[in-house]
Amino acid sequence: MKKVLFVFMLLFSVSIFAQKIQNQTVDAACGMCQFKIKTDKGCAMAIKIDGKVYNVEGLDKKTYGDAHAADGYCKIMKKAMVSGEIKKGKFYATSFKYVD
16 A cells, blocks of 8 residues: 555656646747846747746757847747746757747
């Protein structure tokens, strides 16, 4: 009985601390330049989901294009279709694609 309770608690705690995102359209831009995240030490992709901003991890920076181009993610906010998981305050992306 203790083992069953332990397994249940383990599964429950994982579901609380990790949130899966599937094909959701979000705002995407540089965390420091566009979302004004003061703790960032440089330009890095971030997304906004349900009013909360998350730094994006797990993908090559080339996926997002040139950050400082005229239409780069440091200059303008874009919409992106994303999938992945929110864990420990970051978004771990499995897919990321800009949308019109």
